[in-house]
Every structure is written in structure tokens, then in C-alpha cells.
Amino acid sequence: DAVWNQSGYFQLNKSESERKIIENIKNITFRVATILKKPYVIEKIGAKKFEGKEKYEGYCIDLLEAMANEEGFDYEIFLNPENSNVKLEAN
Secondary structure, eight states: OEEEOTTSOEEEOOOHHHHHHHHHHTTOEEEEEEOOBTTTBEEOTTGGGOOGGGGEESHHHHHHHHHHHHHTOEEEEEEOTTOSOOOOOOO
């Protein structure tokens, strides 16, 4: 549920279960697997001088960083070594 408030800002009204989920992810580090794909995830120019998540930029990285800052979690980025999408198979 979301509304525009009287100040003209978008206000998201979170349910109790949504608030609990958000509270439970604070201070957790997520492991994010991805591939390099412009403009979503790319290596920064001079990436070799950076470590970890600092090596990457792009739309998905910006979105992930904004979510992490807003909700109080951290993340690590891992590239698929074959740089291809992975098909999930049921066991």
C-alpha cells in the first residue's frame, strides 16, 4: 500500500510482516552472484586497483547499493566465472 503524502512525497506503508523482514536483514551480508552485462553490471575502469564490490558499477549495482543503504544490510558480489546465465534444475 502506498500513497502520496501531503508534502508531495511517495509514502510506502509497510505491513507488519514486511517490517519484520526488513528488521531481520539489518546487519546481514548477502552473497550476490551475477554476470557482467552492460549496463547492469560492469567492471569499473581500473578495476584491478579495487577489491570486492568496489570493482563494479552499473544499474544493478546502484540499485543494490541504494537498497543496502536504506535497509541496513551489506553484500558481496561474486561473478559467474563463465559469465553466462545459469539454468536452475530441480533435483
